Amino acid sequence: MFRRLILGCAVAALALTGAIAAHAGDALVERGAYLVNGVVACGNCHNTRSPDMRFIEGMEFAGGLEVVEKPFTARVPNITPDMETGIGAWSDGEIITAIRDGIRPDGSLIGPPMPFSQYRNMSDSDVKAIVAYLRQVPAVSHKVEKSEYRMPLPPAWGPSVGSVADVPTDDPVVYGAYLAGPLGHCIECNTPMEIGRFVFENRAFAGGLHLPLGPDMVLITANITQDKETDIGAWSDAEIAAAITTGVRPDGSQIHPIMPSGFYATMEKADVDALVAFLRTVKPVVNAVK
Ligand code: HEC
Structure with a gap:
């Protein structure tokens, strides 16, 4: 009886470890x-x-x-x-x-x-x-x-x-930089290339990358630095967040869907806020992208 009880406990403990492992996997x-x-x-x-x-x-x-x-x-x-x-x-x-x-x-x-x-x-x-x-x-x-x-x-x-x-999540600017770089690679699409390499040093996020998406289509990416004239420096935090997650600019125009707003729409608010907090710290670069 006693033995059976111990055995029972062992089985229960095993089941519990299994449950924890499955949970960690989930x-x-x-x-x-x-x-x-x-x-x-x-x-x-x-x-x-x-x-x-x-x-x-x-x-x-x-x-x-x-x-x-x-x-x-x-x-x-x-x-x-x-x-x-x-x-x-x-x-x-x-x-x-x-x-x-x-x-x-x-x-x-x-x-x-x-x-x-x-x-x-x-x-x-x-x-x-x-x-x-x-x-x-x-x-x-x-x-x-x-x-x-x-x-x-x-x-x-x-x-x-x-x-x-x-990367710690407690500083929104630090975590926002991780979201815009290693996770979201916003920086690659929104930085121009010269002779096959990105110009991260002084034109990071300044836009102007050509995205050739087929024989008849070349898209040119936007300046997302804080320059007030040529880009999003004049937008409010809420407007930047909306542009990222809905693909609509403050003037109501639609951003091309290669900018994956459908994906970004599922981001938690804290992550979108961190992304915006980081973008606010990006050095303005004057670059009117046409
Ligand atoms: C900007 C476009 C782009 C994004 C975003 C991207 N990939 Fe890729 N990926 C490519 C291209 C292009 C290749 C193939 C390049 C080549 O042929 O050498 C590739 C290759 C790969 C390969 C090698 C597969 C093979 O059979 O050779 C893996 C694995 C992979 N990607 C996983 C991922 C994962 C996971 C993500 C998201 C974290 C991701 N990629 C995001 C464009 C992308």
Whole structure:
């Protein structure tokens, strides 16, 4: 009787540890879902789109978007867990290395415009959460042809990333910088490029990056520095927050949907506020983007 009681306790304890482990796993997937479907917006590039650039339902993360630039034709790969055409056969560690170091399991370098200058600084916890989420999205069989880079790629995007600590959330400006950089890579799309590299030093967030989205379409990104004449310096915090999360400017005009407001709409208010608090600290750069 006594033995049975002890056994019973052991089973209960085991069940409890199992429950805690499952719960921790859920929390990781939940954080990953929040990031991927929100500020990180991997799907903005990796979801399959129709010729008029709309997302195709059921083809989330299945790839196929072509980004055609003079030096390259990038074809965004399938990152669903499909074994044949996606990344189902890669280990968690291999996917983390692909996201932060830009290196595939076969050692080859992943090319632009996958935003490595920013993803390198994604925290271990966040990149693990993203991978946990991607592991359980539906596998979609969709073969995407290889990209063509007509320019030399560097041997690596930098030294091996190793480990990146969590960024504290208590200072909105510090956390906002993490949201605008390593998580959301706002800085890449909104900074101009010169001779194949971003001019982060003195033109960060000044806009003017050309986004060639097909043979007939080139978008030029906006200046989001605090310059009052040529951009958002004159907008209120609420107007900036609304532009990010609804895609509508204070004058009522619509921002092109390549700016993923549909994703940003799911961001928690504290995160949007942190993003705005950080943007307020960005040095004004005069750059009228046409
Ligand atoms: C701005 C567009 C863009 C964004 C945003 C983006 N990617 Fe990519 N990604 C690419 C492109 C383009 C490639 C392929 C480049 C090449 O062919 O070398 C790629 C490659 C990859 C690969 C390698 C797959 C393979 O089969 O070679 C993985 C894994 C990946 N991305 C995951 C992610 C995840 C996870 C996110 C979000 C955290 C993300 N990407 C965000 C454009 C993007």
